[in-house]
Amino acid sequence: MxxxxxxxxxxxxxxxxxxxxxxxxxxxxxxxxxxxxxxxxxxxxxxxxxxxLNEDVALPVSVQYETPATLGKDRLAAVVGANYLQPGKDILVIDAGTAITYELIEASGIYLGGNISPGMTTRFKALNFFTKKLPLVTEQDNVPMLGTSTETAIQAGVVNGIVYEMDGYIEELRVKYPELLVFLTGGHSFYFERRLKNSIFADINLVLTGLNRILEYNVEN
Known part of the structure; x- marks a missing residue:
């Protein structure tokens, strides 16, 4: 069940x-x-x-992150989940939530690390908070390439900027990893899924899958 x-x-x-x-x-x-x-x-x-789950727990992947004690457990679990679902593959995991994280795990099962970027809602709030005249807006289903009002300019700038960021990571990493698979998870995963030009796997439960795999691995061993 x-x-x-x-x-x-x-x-x-x-x-x-x-x-x-x-x-x-x-x-x-x-x-x-x-x-x-x-x-x-x-x-x-x-x-x-x-x-x-802490830095001392046995994992089914090898972690090369230099500061494992500060590594977000959600980041780690997402990587384990992707590796479990697609073993023996080079994988980029993108978690689109309050922050956007990018994690790379090689086909050998070695997690190399990743990057952290502000999430969509965080960017909207930052523009409103740190400026005097920009309003607080939210994402819309249809976002133009170029805004024709202050609201649509913010929406287009934030949403399109994230899309270019994600596609840029994917394209750059595929130079070294031609068969790279991409998993997209997090609260805004399905919002960005249809906007990316690169093919991806969208799985909102990737972190839960990874946590369950870590538990199973420790029970088995």
Whole structure:
């Protein structure tokens, strides 16, 4: 059985009924905020096998990132998920969320690292916050090549700029990796999927797939 849930707040009061309803026996916890020690203690006491994802956890890929302690766990999980779905392939993982991240994993299973760029909503907010006259706008389904008003100029500048950025990374990396596959994930993945001229795999659940693979790998080993 597969299911996913979204909560504004997450803790023991949320996970306890889920564990009972689904009879969970193993699990993995990944967080990019401060660790909830109460939740950690609860999971360790209730699950037969539990993994808290940090830089010491065994992984099915080799990580060459120089500062693994600061590597975002969502970035790492997305790479593992892509490698699991397409093993033995050179892969670029693009996660389009609050930030846009670009991660490269080679066919050999070596994760080389990646880049971090402001996400679409972050760019809209930054233009509004750091200037006196630019309004706060949001993305629209149809964005022109060139804006004909301040609002459409911002929309076109942000959206088209991200598209050129993504396509630029893909084209540059394909010089060295001609068979490069591209996974696009994150909250804005489907928004950009149809705008990129390069072929991609859009998978909004890539991070969850990667977390599950990390859990399975640790249970197996």
């Amino acid at each position: 597969e299911a996913s849930f979204v909560y504004k707040e997450f803790g023991v009061s949320v996970i306890a009924p889920l564990m009972e309803a689904y009879d969970l026996t193993q699990g993995i916890l990944s967080t990019v905020v401060d660790t909830d020690e109460e939740l950690l203690a609860f999971l360790r006491s209730k699950l037969r096998y539990f993994v808290f």
